[in-house]
Amino acid sequence: MFDRDGDGVITPAELSGALGRLGLSLGVGGPPAPLDAFVAAYVAPGMAGLRFVDFEALHADLAAADDATHGQGNKEDEEMMEAFRVFDEDGDGYISAAELQAVLMRMGLPEAGCLARVRDMIAAADRNSDGRVDFDEFKAMMAGGIDV
Ligand SMILES: [Ca+2]
Ligand SMILES: [Ca+2]
Numbered sequence: 001m002f003d004r005d006g007d008g009v010i011t012p013a014e015l016s017g018a019l020g021r022l023g024l025s026l027g028v029g030g031p032p033a034p035l036d037a038f039v040a041a042y043v044a045p046g047m048a049g050l051r052f053v054d055f056e057a058l059h060a061d062l063a064a065a066d067d068a069t070h071g072q073g074n075k076e077d078e079e080m081m082e083a084f085r086v087f088d089e090d091g092d093g094y095i096s097a098a099e100l101q102a103v104l105m106r107m108g109l110p111e112a113g114c115l116a117r118v119r120d121m122i123a124a125a126d127r128n129s130d131g132r133v134d135f136d137e138f139k140a141m142m143a144g145g146i147d148v
Contacts, residue, residue, distance in 0.1 A: 011049035012039040094132040
């Protein structure tokens with residue numbers, strides 16, 4: 001998904017573009033750093049971007065940083081709840097496939113045109129298999145971040 005041109009290397013531009021499309025930022029748990037500088041720290045010498053192993057290292061560090069911010073009170077939860085409400089349009093506490101599709105459409109993502117794809121994304125987060133995403137599942141999905 002990140003490696004747009006399929007050359008086995010994720011360039012900072014590809015990573016930044018993919019995260020932007022997902023509405024994610026890398027500022028988790030710290031001051032927002034310029035993405036290029038952040039990613040550059042994971043790029044091996046002589047490489048134009050991240051190889052798969054580099055990407056894994058970056059992702060692991062992001063997940064660790066995210067874990068470290070948990071348990072610091074309710075602020076994170078409140079922000080997460082706000083994000084959740086963006087998806088849960090009818091406010092019933094669950095994100096349905098139709099609701100997710102509506103958000104993807106607003107974000108201009110091509111996945112919105114394919115309900116099967118939207119259902120796959122729901123299924124990936126739907127741990128109790130009730131066909132919709134509750135707040136806990138949503139939080140777990142966001143904590144797991146980008147490998148939806
Ligand atoms: Ca709903
Ligand atoms: Ca569920």
